Amino acid sequence: MQRFAVGITALLFLAGCVQVAPWERGRLAKPHMALDPNPNQSAIQEHVYSSREAGGGIKGAGGGCGCY
Amino acid sequence: MNKSQALTALTSAALLLPGLAAENSQVSLQYSRYQEGKRNLFDVKSQFDPLQVDTTRFSLDLGLYDRWRLGLTYTEDVWSGATPIATAPLAAQPNRPLDVTSGASPLLTGQVELDADLNPLRGGIKDSRLVHVLATASPEVRRAGDFRLGYEWNEAELSLLGGFSLENDYKSAYGGVSGRLDFNRKLTTLSYGFNYTHSDIQAILDHDSSPYIVKDSYRTGINLRQKGGLGLEQLVGKRQDFALNLGLSQILTRDDLLSLNLGYTRSAGFLENPYKAVTVLFIDPAQLGQLVLIGNRRALLEERPALRNQGVVGLKWVHYLASLDAALHLGYQFARDDWGIAAHTFEAQWIQPLGGGWTIAPRIRYYSQDQASFYQPYLLSLQPFEAIAKDSRGREIWVDGQGREYFVDSGDFFDASGNPVTPPDDVAPKRIRFNRQALPKHFSSDHRLSGFGALSGGITISKVFAKGVTLEAGFEYYAHAGSLKLSGGGEDAYSDFDFLVANAALKMDLEALQLSGLEHHAHHHHGTHGHHFLPAGLMYAHMMPAATPFMVGYRLMHQSQNGNLLHGSRRARDQLVVAKGCSPIACRYVPKKMEMAMHMLELMYAPSDWLNLMIMPQFMAMEMDIDELSGRPPRDPAVFEHGGKHTTGGVSDTLLATLIRLWHTPGHHLHLGLGLSAPTGDVHLKMRRMHQQEMGFHHFDMQLGSGSFDFIPSLTYTGEQGQWWWGGQLLGTVRLEENDAGWRRGHLAQASAWGGYSLTDWLGASVRGVYTFQGKMAGDVDGFSLRLGPMDFPQNAGGKFFDLGFGLSAIVPSGPFAGNTLRFEWLQPVMDDFYGYQLKREGALTFTWSYTF
Numbered sequence: 025m026q027r028f029a030v031g032i033t034a035l036l037f038l039a040g041c042v043q044v045a046p047w048e049r050g051r052l053a054k055p056h057m058a059l060d061p062n063p064n065q066s067a068i069q070e071h072v073y074s075s076r077e078a079g080g081g082i083k084g085a086g087g088g089c090g091c092y
Numbered sequence: 093m094n095k096s097q098a099l100t101a102l103t104s105a106a107l108l109l110p111g112l113a114a115e116n117s118q119v120s121l122q123y124s125r126y127q128e129g130k131r132n133l134f135d136v137k138s139q140f141d142p143l144q145v146d147t148t149r150f151s152l153d154l155g156l157y158d159r160w161r162l163g164l165t166y167t168e169d170v171w172s173g174a175t176p177i178a179t180a181p182l183a184a185q186p187n188r189p190l191d192v193t194s195g196a197s198p199l200l201t202g203q204v205e206l207d208a209d210l211n212p213l214r215g216g217i218k219d220s221r222l223v224h225v226l227a228t229a230s231p232e233v234r235r236a237g238d239f240r241l242g243y244e245w246n247e248a249e250l251s252l253l254g255g256f257s258l259e260n261d262y263k264s265a266y267g268g269v270s271g272r273l274d275f276n277r278k279l280t281t282l283s284y285g286f287n288y289t290h291s292d293i294q295a296i297l298d299h300d301s302s303p304y305i306v307k308d309s310y311r312t313g314i315n316l317r318q319k320g321g322l323g324l325e326q327l328v329g330k331r332q333d334f335a336l337n338l339g340l341s342q343i344l345t346r347d348d349l350l351s352l353n354l355g356y357t358r359s360a361g362f363l364e365n366p367y368k369a370v371t372v373l374f375i376d377p378a379q380l381g382q383l384v385l386i387g388n389r390r391a392l393l394e395e396r397p398a399l400r401n402q403g404v405v406g407l408k409w410v411h412y413l414a415s416l417d418a419a420l421h422l423g424y425q426f427a428r429d430d431w432g433i434a435a436h437t438f439e440a441q442w443i444q445p446l447g448g449g450w451t452i453a454p455r456i457r458y459y460s461q462d463q464a465s466f467y468q469p470y471l472l473s474l475q476p477f478e479a480i481a482k483d484s485r486g487r488e489i490w491v492d493g494q495g496r497e498y499f500v501d502s503g504d505f506f507d508a509s510g511n512p513v514t515p516p517d518d519v520a521p522k523r524i525r526f527n528r529q530a531l532p533k534h535f536s537s538d539h540r541l542s543g544f545g546a547l548s549g550g551i552t553i554s555k556v557f558a559k560g561v562t563l564e565a566g567f568e569y570y571a572h573a574g575s576l577k578l579s580g581g582g583e584d585a586y587s588d589f590d591f592l593v594a595n596a597a598l599k600m601d602l603e604a605l606q607l608s609g610l611e612h613h614a615h616h617h618h619g620t621h622g623h624h625f626l627p628a629g630l631m632y633a634h635m636m637p638a639a640t641p642f643m644v645g646y647r648l649m650h651q652s653q654n655g656n657l658l659h660g661s662r663r664a665r666d667q668l669v670v671a672k673g674c675s676p677i678a679c680r681y682v683p684k685k686m687e688m689a690m691h692m693l694e695l696m697y698a699p700s701d702w703l704n705l706m707i708m709p710q711f712m713a714m715e716m717d718i719d720e721l722s723g724r725p726p727r728d729p730a731v732f733e734h735g736g737k738h739t740t741g742g743v744s745d746t747l748l749a750t751l752i753r754l755w756h757t758p759g760h761h762l763h764l765g766l767g768l769s770a771p772t773g774d775v776h777l778k779m780r781r782m783h784q785q786e787m788g789f790h791h792f793d794m795q796l797g798s799g800s801f802d803f804i805p806s807l808t809y810t811g812e813q814g815q816w817w818w819g820g821q822l823l824g825t826v827r828l829e830e831n832d833a834g835w836r837r838g839h840l841a842q843a844s845a846w847g848g849y850s851l852t853d854w855l856g857a858s859v860r861g862v863y864t865f866q867g868k869m870a871g872d873v874d875g876f877s878l879r880l881g882p883m884d885f886p887q888n889a890g891g892k893f894f895d896l897g898f899g900l901s902a903i904v905p906s907g908p909f910a911g912n913t914l915r916f917e918w919l920q921p922v923m924d925d926f927y928g929y930q931l932k933r934e935g936a937l938t939f940t941w942s943y944t945f
Contacts, residue, residue: 042279048346051412056419056443056451059341059351059408064597065552065566067165068124068147072593076572078540079427079435079461080357080402 116560116603119943121646121693122149123711124566124595131174131224131589136187140174140228146742147595148691148711150646154602161251163240168691168713170741172231176224178369178391179469179537179587181212186225186371200225200304200391204373205384210472213384222469222586224539225371229780231740233713234259240270247274253287260737261366264291268335283339291331295366305369305391306525327393329362347412355404368394368538371470374477374526388477394536396466402429419443432465433541436578449556455568456549460578463543466534469583475530481522493518542583545576550593559945560604561644564597598693600644600943602912625817625856627846627899628915628938632706632765632806633821635751636698636944645694645942653686653931657882661925666722673882673929680724681735681881683931685717686793690744694942702753712773712796713741718881733880740790744773745797749804760811767804769825773797775833779878788876791883792835792869799831817856818847834874838867838890846897854905860897862919866890868927888928895919895936915940 044052051057060066070081126145130138151165177200180186184204205213211220238255254267268287274280297305307325334357341351373387406425413420423439441455481489488500498505498515505515550568557563571590574582626633629649636643656663657673664673666682673679691711698704718735727733749767756762773796779787789795803826810819825840842865848858869886882888899917904910921933 042276042342042344044279044343044346046278049343051347051414052343052349054412054419056445056453057349057410057412059349059410061419061421061443062453062552062564064120064122064149064151064564064599065595067149068122068566068593068595069568071147072126072570072591073459076540076570077435077459077461077546078429078431078433078464079425079437079459080404080429081355 116601117154118152118599118601120149120151120597120599122151122595122597123147123709124149124593126171126591126593128173128591129589131176131226132586133187133223133226134182134221134586136185138174138187138226140226141172143171143173143175143591145169145171146711150691159244161240161242161244163238163242165236165238165255167234167236167238168711168741169234169236170231170713171234172229172742174226174228175367176539177227177367178225178371179222180225180371180389181219181373181470182221182223182586183212183214183219184371184389186223200369200371200389202389204387204389206373206375206387208381208383208385210373210375210385210387212387216384222584224586227367231742231777232259233715233739233741234262235713242271247278248272260739261295262291262293264289266290266333279343281339281341283337283341285335285337287335289331289333289335291333291361293327293329293331293362293366295327297325297327297366305393307393327362327366329364329366331359331361331363333360334358347414349410351408351410353404353406353408355402355406357400357402357404359400359402361398363396363398363400364394364536365538365540366393368536370394370468370535370537372531373470373472375472375474376476376479377474378476380474387472390477392531392535394538395534396536397431397534400429400431402427404428417445431541433461433463435459435461449558451552451554451556453552453554454549455551456547458545458547458576460545460576461543462577463583464536464541466532466536467538467541467543468532468535469537469542471531471535473526473531475526477526478523481524489522490515490519491522492516492520497522539572539583539587542574542587543577544572544574544582544587545578546570546572547576559642560601561642561945562597562599562601564599566593566595566597568593598644602943625848625850625858625901625903626810626819626915627844627848627858627860627897628901628917628940629860629862629897629899629919629936630808630821630844630846632749632751632767632804632823633808633810633819635704635753635761635763636696638698638700640944641698643694643696643698643942643944645696645940647690647692647694647938647940649688649690649692649936649938651688651690651936652934654684654934655932657682657929658924658926658932659929661923664929669882669929670721670723670725673888674879674885675887677879678725679721679881680733681718682721683716683791683881683883684719685715686931687715688793689713692747694940701756704751706747706749706751706767708747708749710744710746710773711742712744713739714794715739716791716794716883718883721881733878738779738790738794740777740794740796742774742796745802746770746772747804759813760809762807762809765804765806765808765823767806769798769802769804771797771799771801771831773799775799775831786876788878789833789873792837792873792886792889793883795833798827798837799833800836801828802826803828815850816847817850817858818845820845830871835869835871835886838869840867841865848899848901854903856901858897858899858901858917860899860917862893862895862897864893864895866893882929883931885928888926888930891924891926891930893921893925893933894923895921911943911945913940913942913944 124147128142130142147169149167153163156162181204184202186199207213211218236257240251240253242249242251250271257264266287266289270285272281272283337355339353344350369391372390372392375385375387379385404427408423411420421441425437427435438458441453443453445451483489483499490498490500505513507513548568548570552566554562554564569592573588574584657669669682670679692708694708696706716738720735747769749765752764754762754764775795777790777795779790806823808821821844823842827836827839830836844860844862846858846860848856850856867890869889872886877884897917897919901915904912917938919936924933
């Protein structure tokens with residue numbers, strides 16, 4: 025946990041050094057650069073994985089048994 | 093919106109953070125099929141079909157006024173097939189086929205020979221291999237709906253979310269909040285979410301295996317109750333999940349984005365899978381020292397801790413490769429819980445736009461997890477499963493029919509006071525079950541909790557059409573294997589399996605559609621209301637001009653039958669139904685209620701003004717409640733029959749049609765429709781086995797299609813004058829063949845006439861009269877059917893019907909959703925004249941949405 029906190033602090037600190045002006049963010053705004061570029065596909069994947077694996081997702085919302 | 097406004101919108105979107113950019117309003121429809129491969133049962137060939145899941149998903153994401161955003165999703169899953177119920181030594185032959193026709197039956201109890209070291213013996217030779225015990229399920233339906241209502245500030249967003257998931261045996265509802273905060277000139281974003289899910293479990297234990305599962309030691313807090321005198325047992329429990337997540341995303345360079353996510357989930361209550369059992373081999377210690385021991389194999393419902401805390405950390409890096417215009421997504425996730433499961437996920441995806449609107453995205457994923465601390469493929473317990481009770485002096489305790497106890501010493505019976513007595517004839521040894529405390533507190537052999545690894549790979553291909561329509565197809569192959577577990581030690585190969593997921597999606601960007609459609613809508617929508625204002629229940633009634641060559645639509649029809657059984661038009665009392673409804677035998681059951689929901693995707697193309705082409709895949713979900721008839725003949729104890737709710741669902745028949753304009757003058761239009769229905773719906777659905785008996789084919793109306801190629805001709809006339817519009821349609825369905833299940837649905841002829849009035853230029857109301865004649869069904873089920881009631885006999889299908897339809901049609905004339913058409917119609921039965929004995933019709937609601945562009 026300690027290492028984790030150090031990591032987060034370091035990350036936030038480094039974040040302050042980053043300089044990318046708004047007009048330089050064109051590439052980052054491309055649809056395939058989105059964090060979840062394909063929500064339709066990821067919805068299906070999450071549903072399938074959650075009924076087959078115990079690892080769990082981050083968001084945890086939803087419901088249903090998935091008792092196959 | 094003109095072009096410069098559009099450019100401004102795009103530019104401002106580009107200045108926002110990736111992934112969180114304000115997107116356009118979107119509608120999408122997706123279908124996916126999960127298909128598992130056959131399980132390895134070693135020397136027995138599984139005759140159950142492997143598990144398959146069909147999912148249809150409709151989602152809507154709308155930018156409402158200014159800064160509000162609404163997302164709605166509706167998902168319907170239909171699943172059926174074989175799934176492991178327990179694990180057992182192969183030597184016990186738990187999947188022994190009963191006979192050739194009935195398939196493997198799960199045999200959860202029996203005896204196993206063991207050597208002195210407690211290894212299972214097969215034919216006297218040590219064989220430690222394990223095998224899954226498979227059970228099967230007929231189609232089960234899950235329906236889920238979600239909403240998200242969000243508000244966006246310049247540097248923040250807050251959403252309320254909620255939803256439900258409904259299955260016969262498992263009902264969940266959830267609600268929560270999520271949002272984000274941008275800071276550091278939008279280079280850094282903090283996202284957060286909290287949600288709470290409540291689930292109610294009322295699981296009817298697998299009918300086939302329940303009689304063989306030991307439940308008397310089941311933990312307290314979970315109720316096991318009898319359901320409706322049908323000999324069915326239900327597990328009743330509640331579950332609560334609290335989930336919290338925090339995320340931080342950071343722009344690193346103009347080509348790199350990093351995100352870190354943390355999640356915590358606390359689950360409490362009934363966390364078991366109600367359909368999984370654990371094999372326990374009870375070994376009487378009196379046998380110890382022998383060369384061959386006999387293990388008494390029993391199955392107990394799994395028991396998991398009632399609490400689980402899980403933490404997840406995820407890291408994702410997205411990198412842009414300018415030379416290829418490609419994006420590389422790399423992700424890693426670590427999850428850990430207090431059940432002893434640690435899981436790692438590594439993911440990589442390459443997204444490559446190819447020009448011409450094509451994008452190809454291959455993807456690879458590796459997952460590995462440790463087993464839960466209480467996971468055991470099966471348990472060994474050194475105690476007899478059942479023994480004769482003894483008192484403190486070592487005397488056997490016997491008990492008579494009145495519950496009086498006797499103590500047996502050297503063959504003589506004594507009462508509690510120590511007096512010699514002669515017991516009554518019904519005296520028998522008092523048996524006591526095993527000591528639950530000698531078993532582990534928690535145990536499960538669900539393969540989801542075992543140690544394994546999984547490797548999967550897939551590809552997504554999408555094509556964006558200029559008008560804002562995207563077609564997408566995805567495939568993924570997934571292999572689960574104990575040997576793939578990170579650092580080894582995974583479950584043995586018996587538990588390996590694989591599956592394939594294929595999906596297709598249609599996505600529409602409403603704003604892009606509107607940009608492209610501005611010009612034609614400007615002249616198309618005026619003066620052609622009659623073409624749009626149509627009763628929703630009509631099919632093949634609308635033709636498009638070539639100026640707007642594409643139409644995408646969705647149709648939902650919900651039809652119910654409820655109440656009395658009718659013979660012709662008159663109520664048939666139970667005695668009559670018993671005597672005549674199932675000729676030549678007697679009816680035992682009767683349908684009480686039937687609900688049918690049909691989802692149809694309508695795709696239409698107009699190569700010219702006089703010719704339109706249509707293709708319409710359909711999905712069905714059906715439910716039927718059946719009840720026992722009073723005055724039915726007595727039950728045959730050897731045959732298990734039951735009432736209750738039956739469900740089926742899945743892909744139905746696919747319709748193809750051509751519409752040909754015959755006559756068109758201002759105010760009048762006539763066209764011919766030539767349609768064909770292809771038998772893509774399954775007509776071989778069977779009810780799930782119960783109490784080790786085959787239940788045979790499902791009722792005719794619960795099958796998913798006609799099973800035959802059908803010809804569907806139609807002739808439609810429409811007219812309009814001022815605010816008034818009217819029309820008529822003749823439609824037929826001619827079955828071209830008998831289906832391969834041995835029967836053919838009746839031919840159908842239908843006549844409709846309607847009149848409508850435009851209340852405003854965007855809203856119209858209609859009244860429609862519909863006369864339907866459906867001929868008799870031919871042939872009969874070619875195979876075993878339980879023939880419980882009128883719904884299982886071909887003479888009880890078809891008839892003559894008259895209905896009145898009341899409809900509303902709305903065309904969105906302007907604003908961001910211009911060009912969308914919504915229609916509703918309620919069809920009220922006025923006259924029923926059934927052939928044979930059928931359930932009274934209650935009505936049908938049709939909703940359609942379409943978009944022309």
